[in-house]
Amino acid sequence: MIGVGKIKQYTNVLDKPLSKGKQEVSLSAFSLLFSELVQYNQTQVDNITELERRLEDAGYAVGARVLELLCHREKIAMLRHVLKDAVADSLEKGTEHEDEYMISEKELLVNRFISIPKDMGTFNCGAFVAGIVRGVLDSAGFPAVVSAHFVPVEGSKERSKVRLMSGTGG
Numbered sequence: 001m002i003g004v005g006k007i008k009q010y011t012n013v014l015d016k017p018l019s020k021g022k023q024e025v026s027l028s029a030f031s032l033l034f035s036e037l038v039q040y041n042q043t044q045v046d047n048i049t050e051l052e053r054r055l056e057d058a059g060y061a062v063g064a065r066v067l068e069l070l071c072h073r074e075k076i077a078m079l080r081h082v083l084k085d086a087v088a089d090s091l092e093k094g095t096e097h098e099d100e101y102m103i104s105e106k107e108l109l110v111n112r113f114i115s116i117p118k119d120m121g122t123f124n125c126g127a128f129v130a131g132i133v134r135g136v137l138d139s140a141g142f143p144a145v146v147s148a149h150f151v152p153v154e155g156s157k158e159r160s161k162v163r164l165m166s167g168t169g170g
Contacts, residue, residue, distance in 0.1 A: 034128070061135060064138065124148050130147055
C-alpha cells in the first residue's frame, strides 16, 4: 500500500501548524463589521470621547494580536504584505515634543464608510487605528500615547492624523 495522500493526524490542537489561510478580507466585509462595531459601541456610551476610547481599546486588542501573529508566522514576508497597502500620506516629526510624530492620511479607511450624525461632529473613527498602532507598539515594548485627530488642510478635505508620542507620552 502506498502512503500517497495520507492525512497526518495530530493528537493535540497545539501540534497543528498555523494555517496561512486567506490573507485578505474584502472591503465590504470589513466595512460591515466595523460599522456594526461603531453602532454597537455608540449605544453603550453617553459621549463622543467615551466612544472614541472604546474604539481605541478595540483597536489596541487588534494591534497586540497583529504583532503576535507577525512574530509567529512569516515574520518579514507577512510584515511586507501587511504594510504594502498601508502607506500613509506622510510621517511628520512633531515640533512641540522631541518624541512626537504624526502619521497623516487624507482619508482613513475606517472613516470612509461611516456616516457621522451632526450631533457627533467631532467623532473620529481613526481612534480605532490609533488603538491598533498603540497595541503594536506596546506589545513590542515601546509604550506610547497614541491619539487620532482631524486636522484642517488648506484647499483640501480634513486630514486624519494619528499622533504618536513615545515613552511616557511627555
